[in-house]
C-alpha cells in the first residue's frame with residue numbers, strides 16, 4: 001500500500017548524518033558526521049519541503065544499534081537496525097574489501113582476489129542488506145517521490161526498489177571512482193552483471209567526473225553484452241545506458257556528472273573559530289622555528305588512513321627530499337594527519353601500522369633535538385585539520401585513485417598565506433584543479449619528491465595566485481547545490 005503521506009525526497013546511505021556512542025554511564029552521545037556526503041545532504045531539508053524528507057541509513061556500530069533499540073533518533077532520519085552479522089558481511093566483506101578494492105585498483109593481483117564460497121556467502125548478505133534498504137524506502141516514500149541512493153554499499157537498491165515501487169524516481173550516486181572494464185571483470189560474471197543491472201534499475205546515475213561515468217559505460221558494454229546495450233557518451237546531449245531488460249522491455253538509464261565541491265561559506269567561517277585558533281597555536285609550537293627564528297615550511301596532508309590514499313609513498317617522497325636536499329633539514333616539517341578508518345579489517349589495520357612505522361623511521365633517521373621532520377597525528381580532530389589547512393605551505397594529496405578528494409578543494413579556501421597543491425592525476429579533483437596544482441603520478445615517488453621541492457620553492461606571488469584560482473574552482477559546486485541539482489534532474 002503506497003502511503004499518500006510519505007516522504008517526497010529520500011536519501012539512502014550506509015552511514016547516516018549522526019552516529020551514537022554509549023557513554024560509560026550508559027547514556028548516548030550523538031555525534032554529527034563530517035565529510036561531503038553529510039554536508040551535501042544537509043540540503044535534503046530544502047529539497048522536499050518541511051517534514052517531507054527522509055534520510056534512511058543503517059546502524060553502523062553498537063551505539064547506533066542501541067539508539068534504535070531505545071527509540072532515540074533525529075527527526076527526518078530513519079536508522080535501520082540490520083542484523084549485525086549481515087551488516088558486517090555486507091559492509092566489511094563486500095563493500096570495503098571487494099567493491100572498494102575493485103574501484104580503487106587496490107588488489108595485489110598475484111594473490112588476490114580469489115572469489116570462493118566465503119565471498120558468495122558475503123554476497124548473499126550484501127543482497128539482504130540492500131533489500132532491507134529497498135523495503136524501508138518503499139515503505140516510506142510518497143507516490144512519485146524522488147529517492148537518491150548513495151554509493152557502492154547500496155548498488156543493488158535501485159533495481160530492488162524499482163521492482164517494489166515503479167512509481168518512484170530513483171537516482172544513485174557513486175562517490176568512488178569507477179573501475180575500468182578489464183579490472184571490473186575480475187568480479188565473477190554473474191556478480192558483475194547483477195551489480196550493474198542493480199544500478200541500472202535507477203532512472204539516473206550520478207558520478208563525480210566524466211572519467212568515472214565513461215568507465216561505468218565501458219563496464220556495461222563489456223559485461224552486459226547479451227542485453228543489447230547501447231551507450232551514449234558524455235559528448236551527446238543525454239549520456240545514458242540503454243538495454244533490453246530480462247523481461248524484454250527496453251530501459252534507458254540517464255547518466256550525469258556532478259562534481260561535488262567544498263562548502264566555502266561554512267569552511268571560511270568555521271576555520272576562524274576559537275578552537276581552530278587554539279589548535280593553530282599548538283601546531284605552530286610543535287612545528288617550531290628555524291635557528292634564525294624563521295617559521296619552518298609545512299607540507300601537510302589529511303586523510304582517512306586507507307590504502308587508496310597512498311600515505312606511505314607520500315612519506316617515501318618526503319624522505320627522498322630530505323635525503324637529496326640536506327639544505328632543507330630543520331627547515332621543513334611534514335604534518336600528516338592520518339585518521340584510522342575501517343579498523344575491523346586487518347588490511348586497513350596493517351596499513352595504519354605501516355604509516356606510523358615509516359614516519360618513525362624518518363624521524364629517527366633525520367630528527368634532531370629541536371626538529372621533528374614528521375608530525376603524525378592519528379586522532380580525528382576536525383578543528384586541528386582546519387588549523388593545518390590554514391598554515392600549510394604545501395598540501396600533498398596523492399591518492400592512487402580517488403572519486404574526488406575534498407581535501408584538495410578545501411585547503412585553498414581556508415589557507416592563510418596561500419598553499420601549493422601537489423595533486424595526484426588519479427584523483428577526480430584533478431579534472432577541475434589540474435591547471436593550478438602540481439600534478440603527479442601517485443606511483444612515482446621520485447616525481448612526487450620533485451614536485452614537493454618545486455612547491456616549497458614556488459615564489460609567494462605565484463602561490464597566492466594559484467591558491468585563489470583553486471579556491472574558486474573547488475567551491476564552484478557547493479554540496480547543497482550538488483544535491484539539489486540531482487533532485488531537479490530526477491524530477492524533470
Ligand code: G6P
Pocket residue numbers: 015096151175176341342
Ligand atoms: C568514502 C565513501 C563513503 C564513506 C566514506 C567513509 O568517502 O565514498 O561512502 O562513508 O568513505 O568510510 P566509512 O567506511 O567510514 O563510512
